[in-house]
Amino acid sequence: MKQLFPVSHVMGFVFSLVLSLVALTVVFYDMSYAMGMTILLITAFAQASVQLLMFMHMGESKDKVTLYTNIAYALFVGVFTILGSLLLLVWDI
Amino acid sequence: MKWDEFFVFTHDPMLFAAMISIVLGGLAIFVGLTYFKKWGYLWTEWLTTVDHKRIGVMYILVALVMLFRGGVDALLMRAQSAVPENGLLNAQHYNEIFTTHGLLMILFMAMPFIIGLMNVIIPLQIGARDVAFPRLNAVSFWLFAAGAALLNISFVIGGSPDAGWTAYFPLASLEYSPTVGNNYYSLALQISGIGTLMTGINFIVTILKMRAPGMTLMKMPMFTWSVLITNVIIVFAFPVLTVALALMMLDRQFGTQFFTMSNGGMDMLWANLFWVWAHPEVYIVILPAFGIYSEIISTFARKNLYGYKSMVVSMVAISLLSFLVWAHHFYTMGQGVMANSIFSIATMAIAVPTGVKMFNWLFTLHKGKITFTTPMLYSLAFIPIFTIGGVTGVMLGMASADYQYHNTMFLVAHFHYVLIPGTVFAVIAGFHYWYPKVFGYQLNERLGKLGFWLITISFNVAFMPLFILGLNGMTRRMYTYSEETGFGPLNMLSFVGALGLALGFIVLVYNIYWSARYSPRDTSGDPYDARSPEWSTHSPVPVYNFAIVPTINSLDAFWYAKKNKAPFFEGKYEPIHMPSNSGQPFLMGVAFCFWGFFMVFSWWIPAIISALGIFATMIYRTFERDHGYYISVEEIERTENALRGDKQ
Numbered sequence: 238m239k240q241l242f243p244v245s246h247v248m249g250f251v252f253s254l255v256l257s258l259v260a261l262t263v264v265f266y267d268m269s270y271a272m273g274m275t276i277l278l279i280t281a282f283a284q285a286s287v288q289l290l291m292f293m294h295m296g297e298s299k300d301k302v303t304l305y306t307n308i309a310y311a312l313f314v315g316v317f318t319i320l321g322s323l324l325l326l327v328w329d330i
Numbered sequence: 331m332k333w334d335e336f337f338v339f340t341h342d343p344m345l346f347a348a349m350i351s352i353v354l355g356g357l358a359i360f361v362g363l364t365y366f367k368k369w370g371y372l373w374t375e376w377l378t379t380v381d382h383k384r385i386g387v388m389y390i391l392v393a394l395v396m397l398f399r400g401g402v403d404a405l406l407m408r409a410q411s412a413v414p415e416n417g418l419l420n421a422q423h424y425n426e427i428f429t430t431h432g433l434l435m436i437l438f439m440a441m442p443f444i445i446g447l448m449n450v451i452i453p454l455q456i457g458a459r460d461v462a463f464p465r466l467n468a469v470s471f472w473l474f475a476a477g478a479a480l481l482n483i484s485f486v487i488g489g490s491p492d493a494g495w496t497a498y499f500p501l502a503s504l505e506y507s508p509t510v511g512n513n514y515y516s517l518a519l520q521i522s523g524i525g526t527l528m529t530g531i532n533f534i535v536t537i538l539k540m541r542a543p544g545m546t547l548m549k550m551p552m553f554t555w556s557v558l559i560t561n562v563i564i565v566f567a568f569p570v571l572t573v574a575l576a577l578m579m580l581d582r583q584f585g586t587q588f589f590t591m592s593n594g595g596m597d598m599l600w601a602n603l604f605w606v607w608a609h610p611e612v613y614i615v616i617l618p619a620f621g622i623y624s625e626i627i628s629t630f631a632r633k634n635l636y637g638y639k640s641m642v643v644s645m646v647a648i649s650l651l652s653f654l655v656w657a658h659h660f661y662t663m664g665q666g667v668m669a670n671s672i673f674s675i676a677t678m679a680i681a682v683p684t685g686v687k688m689f690n691w692l693f694t695l696h697k698g699k700i701t702f703t704t705p706m707l708y709s710l711a712f713i714p715i716f717t718i719g720g721v722t723g724v725m726l727g728m729a730s731a732d733y734q735y736h737n738t739m740f741l742v743a744h745f746h747y748v749l750i751p752g753t754v755f756a757v758i759a760g761f762h763y764w765y766p767k768v769f770g771y772q773l774n775e776r777l778g779k780l781g782f783w784l785i786t787i788s789f790n791v792a793f794m795p796l797f798i799l800g801l802n803g804m805t806r807r808m809y810t811y812s813e814e815t816g817f818g819p820l821n822m823l824s825f826v827g828a829l830g831l832a833l834g835f836i837v838l839v840y841n842i843y844w845s846a847r848y849s850p851r852d853t854s855g856d857p858y859d860a861r862s863p864e865w866s867t868h869s870p871v872p873v874y875n876f877a878i879v880p881t882i883n884s885l886d887a888f889w890y891a892k893k894n895k896a897p898f899f900e901g902k903y904e905p906i907h908m909p910s911n912s913g914q915p916f917l918m919g920v921a922f923c924f925w926g927f928f929m930v931f932s933w934w935i936p937a938i939i940s941a942l943g944i945f946a947t948m949i950y951r952t953f954e955r956d957h958g959y960y961i962s963v964e965e966i967e968r969t970e971n972a973l974r975g976d977k978q
Binding site: 303310311313314317318321322324325326328329330 | 538562566570596598599602606650653654656657663665666667668669672673
């Protein structure tokens with residue numbers, strides 16, 4: 238029975254719910270910008286780690302080349318999409 | 331909601347005719363299936379299948395139907411604009427038609443046609459027996475079919491989306507588009523988009539993990555490479571669409587303010603998110619086309635592909651650059667000069683890897699023994715016509731110049747000049763090229779060539795005038811214009827071209843019918859003396875694809891095996907493990923279709939019941955124990971002997 242019950246998945250699911258709730262407090266409670274940003278950044282990174290490690294099983298594969306290629310590609314797309322969107326919508330130069 | 335708003339086809343005789351034809355068509359299919367007792371066949375052989383070849387065939391069939399539907403839209407638009415002050419369509423009807431034309435042609439014609447060819451060919455090209463997740467593949471197809479069905483009924487029930495395929499806010503908001511049209515947009519695209527994302531994951535795993543022994547990445551056929559890169563783009567781009575459509579649905583139906591102009595919303599955020607997805611989407615439909623052309627050109631030039639490595643490198647470069655250029659779709663939206671310059675330079679950079687590919691095809695042709703078959707004609711016509719599209723694309727890519735022809739017919743002409751010779755010619759060429767592999771006989775060459783000339787010439791007649799009209803100042807999406815503008819004659823010429831394209835399509839469909847009846851059967855499995863592994867097995871392909879999995883020790887290994895008279899398949903038959911059929915993906919698609927329909931009209935109770943249906947199919951799958959089945963050695967021998975034409 239112990240092998241059949243997916244403990245890490247259930248734990249990951251609970252973690253991701255808790256992290257979402259913590260992030261929500263930024264909206265519901267009155268707090269400073271710095272405080273809110275800190276909470277959001279920490280929960281965002283924790284959330285990403287939960288998803289990647291517990292659901293996507295990152296690090297369980299022996300094939301490190303594929304893993305790093307994937308991460309590099311994802312970072313490239315993610316970083317440039319965010320920078321580009323900031324450039325277009327916020328920085329306005 | 332009033333019934334009058336629900337049954338919109340009662341407003342317009344043309345829509346009424348459409349409704350009647352849908353009902354009659356459905357009735358004819360129902361009666362036909364019952365009369366010929368084909369319900370059981372349809373269910374066991376097609377609706378429940380997990381065979382990649384059959385799923386591919388279904389994708390292509392739906393794509394052809396959507397090509398017809400989108401083509402009728404195009405004909406109506408061209409007919410409406412053929413003469414000044416025309417009253418064939420009213421403004422609302424015209425808006426709905428250009429919106430659904432764009433959506434259908436990109437998402438429900440080009441994409442499924444490409445995905446269909448991928449499904450049929452990729453496992454054969456890499457020497458696999460199916461895709462990595464056959465059941466998931468069926469789910470992908472039925473979700474796509476559910477989305478397509480949903481978008482098509484919008485025309486007669488409730489009204490189609492009418493804010494362009496881009497659905498820019500605030501125009502697409504509840505305030506300015508109060509009909510359910512754009513609810514259809516968000517839900518139909520969402521459902522089929524989830525299916526596409528699954529396809530992306532499925533094919534990446536298939537190509538990376540299921541290649542025949544010895545086939546390293548750099549020994550893969552070029553079509554497989556292009557599909558691998560395409561699916562990487564799908565996996566990175568489609569989640570953006572999923573999020574954008576979810577926000578759109580929340581804004582329109584649940585009162586959130588993501589894309590509004592007040593309360594902290596930002597209307598331009600939609601345009602930004604949309605194009606972050608939609609620009610890579612352009613490459614999702616063009617890269618497999620490049621792969622198809624590479625296969626066809628090297629087969630019919632009787633040469634190996636020139637510059638294999640540079641082809642791969644340039645496709646990887648295109649895939650990275652495709653994520654850096656989305657803002658060139660809205661240079662005039664009001665961002666600064668710096669932002670426009672950066673995106674302008676990134677855009678022009680794409681011309682470099684694309685140019686590399688162009689020259690590689692030309693060098694492949696150089697000193698080749700070229701045979702002018704129908705697929706080869708499409709591939710050869712692609713090179714100059716696509717170049718016109720590419721060069722006008724660089725013109726549009728220059729931000730300052732773009733202010734002159736932004737949103738004019740010049741843009742419309744440009745993207746048709748890239749998408750039609752790029753994607754449409756490629757899928758038609760691939761369709762002709764791989765047809766014998768799937769059905770065991772070739773399409774007729776004379777009819778194929780007639781269709782080619784009709785389509786190629788009419789395409790230029792239809793779209794070349796639009797470049798001039800655009801430079802003369804005709805904006806896109808105008809439902810009519812006055813005679814003084816002088817736009818009339820060129821628009822009439824374009825309409826004539828559109829009629830020619832329709833004729834070409836009729837020839838194409840007639841060719842399918844004619845060849846099914848009269849074309850001689852191909853028993854060799856390799857009618858073109860081609861190079862890649864899909865031609866090494868029988869046509870039509872047995873359910874297990876390869877009786878013995880080949881060992882690949884070089885690029886074009888099958889070709890060298892033929893030249894050196896060496897055996898391509900070595901070893902003896904072993905029992906083959908295959909996935910079993912299941913009705914679960916089909917039922918899931920049906921549940922999704924109902925869920926989407928009820929969500930469009932905000933009918934919550936039926937929507938919740940349908941959602942429970944979706945979850946029920948998922949739970950069934952979770953607890954299902956299905957280990958597939960084995961094909962015995964005796965059965966393989968029997969099938970192989972029969973396919974080889976041996977007497978029993």
